[in-house]
Amino acid sequence: MAWVAATMLASLILLAVAGPLVWGTAADRPDLSAVLQGPSAAHPFGTDNLGRDLLARVLAGTRSSLLLALAATLLGATAGVLLGSSTAVVGPRARRGLAALINLLLAFPALLVALFLAVVFGAGADGALLALAVASVPGFARLAQTLAAGVAGTDHLAAARVLGLRRNRLLRRHVLPNIAEPLVLSTTTAAGTALVALSGLSFLGLGVQPPAFDWGQLLNQGLDRIYAQPLPALAPALAILYAALTFQLLGEVLAKGAARRGRPARPAGRPAARSGPADDELVLQVEDLTVELPTPDGVIRPVRGVDLSLRAGEIVGLVGESGSGKSLTALAVADLLPEHARVSRRTLHLLGADLAAMTPKDRHRHLATALAMVFQSPASALNPSLRVGTQLTEAVRAHRGARRAEAVEQATATLHRVALPPAVLRSRPHQLSGGQRQRVMIASGLMVRPALIIADEPTTALDVTVQRQITELLADIRRDTCAAVLFISHDIALVAGLCERVLVMYAGTVVESLPADRLATATRHPYTRALVESVPDLTGDRSRPLRTVPGASPDPLAPAPGCPFEPRCAHRQHRCAAEVPPLTGLDAGHRVACWHPLPPSAVPS
């Protein structure tokens, strides 16, 4: 696209320079024997009322059309930018006054202002140029004001001010250079607008006056006879269009270029795979689940070979730092990943049905009725413009064919189940508290009577007392409905108190899977142990700083060949850096992915 814009611009400049030299004489040579002719071999676009060749006039008119537009733009931009950017260096009172003035002037369309001023300044090229320049001042001023406001808040301007630099120096050295790029960009677009507006003024008879001419004036003359010959009107119209599109395209190309700058690049990673036993009575059975996401810097693999299974009525915790892949695992199971994500798995069974083998329509229906999701932030996960009642009832109405009255009745009952009054049905999400919203989210999931509830950090956005109410609610629901619950959290203490079984994820893989009651004393993976030890408790020595897991998660773009936790592990040995440890069973219900599992022991305090 860039070379198209460049070619168009070059052709315009060439025409503006060469046009009057080459076609100037032909454009001004009257020929009374060939007045108002249509297109012919001698005059491809016909002739005007003095018999002058219209093709020559359109080509020769390039210079005046372009020069006037550029002059008006530069004049308007200079004045506007000075006015707008001065708001960054004057006091607050003057700044507010200037901003109000710019706002007021912006209410009027530039073309109308230019028209008005052109009348006041008198018809003619100079008047039109000046009128247009003045009319474009508020637009430039507003742009410069917005941009300068960004600069005004920065540290280096504050520092410059402390140094006691004078106002015009501040403006010249510190404000203008920092807003130059977007300004140049808008000036390009504005030049196109100015060309169109000036042509418009000439078209009305207010701009360039005979014997001088530009495209707008040619269009005006051509339009009078458009019924007989369309070409004399069409040719200058096309010329205006060509120039307008050139500037428009140029602006787009410059904007794209500005947006693309500044972005590093790195290549992608390497797969890993594992397997586990199969079972027919499982609500959810996932084996070897891998998610790949293309990013601007290369493909990353945020989930690698995860195995996961839940029985009816079981509540399982999925724990890990942010970025460990736990939420993406949940979204992959629910088939809610973004379009460009690639998911591969050996097994993905929900209620015994193989999701991969289903048609998209069947999979849709099966997921809709068997699975419910509860998302992290109830403030954004509920639609702000729909009533709670609508959001509760729509799923059963769409998938179970429930009638409105039935659905509302069920919604009232479900709200009661999550301890909310029926009046909530009529409210909108912003009228509810955070805890109430999360109850609505849970109720919304319960409406389809799911066999599996995936709760993705359902309490992270809530305060501690509300957190407790929500986890108790989930535990109650599991007991009453026998739904399996997959509880995703970064909070290992919360998970330990709520769940029966815990999976610990690190860098896209499950590193340990164990019964929740073993978390306190019998963790075997160094990462899990570090997580457990980082939990503050009431008996700990408060004079000591809180323990944290030192180091950071590995770079997803450049995975190392060995155990992903190796760089942060206090117990690492030679093998750890070379080979990825598989998830191996230690005894029934306890598996760990570590070459050198820690001995089970009491947690040091």
Added chain:
Amino acid sequence: MSVPQWLRHRPWTAFWVRRAARLALSLGIVLTASFAMIRLVPGDPVRAALGVDAAPALVAARRHQLGLDQPFPTQFRHYLDGLLQGDLGTSLVTGAPVAELVRTRFPATLEIALLAFLLTLAVALPGGLLAAVHTRDGRRPHAELAFTALTAGLAGVPDFVAASGLTALLAVALPLLPVAGTAGAGSFVLPVIALALAPTAVLVRIVRVEALKVLSEDYMRTARSKRLPPARLYLRHAAPNMATASLTVAGSLLPAMIAGTVLVEKVFAWPGIGSAMAQSVVAQDYPVVQATVLITGSTVLLAGLLVDMLLALLDPRSAIREM
């Protein structure tokens, strides 16, 4: 502008007070500008209108008739008095009352401006949503490129150039529609399309970006997790959440569309305020120029107010946010 203490706790009242104050101030600017124009033009407007060789007595009589021989404050008072009584002066060219001309021509301008605005909304809102649905998450990159190129091109077509081109194509080369005038419904088609073309292209791009933003919101993921049918997903869940931003942008396109009627009406000899302005400017018929500038300017301001009111009713937060 600072907010007085008693208004701080009444965001709604404060919003309307500020809005009314701004409107009054802008209307004042329009009034003063339209009054000052005839006094600011270089040379003697009356002599210019009547011709260089007009008898001095006639010029003096016309000046007196226009009140131009009185001091400025008196003239301004007379101007405002006249406006309040619906008197916009008389045309220098035809001698007919300008108020009559405005009354007969204003509806024609309103019709095409309103139709063009509605057409813009009717095409751009569903079009932008549709484009977003089909190109989200980097799907169909070629379609996205084509969409961007097409809308960028159309957004750059000036309204009067579009008007000329459409006339040449659909009225002259293929005589499907009337070249000019107001004969029947067919005569509306070209002026309305010419006015709506570029704004539609601008708006449809912005609506697409807004829709992409809404489609990636958490609540859309919630809605998708309920496996709702696409129509419900996009119309009930997505559309209401992109309405405010889209209408704000649409409203900002409206003033330029009203101003565009001046050029477009000239192309189609449309009997509205715009073509009256175009004619009177060339004929230097200043009372008519004055009145048309006043009317067009006020229309722009009132349209802005209407859009703001609509937005405030639709999304109360937009009004409060302005504080």
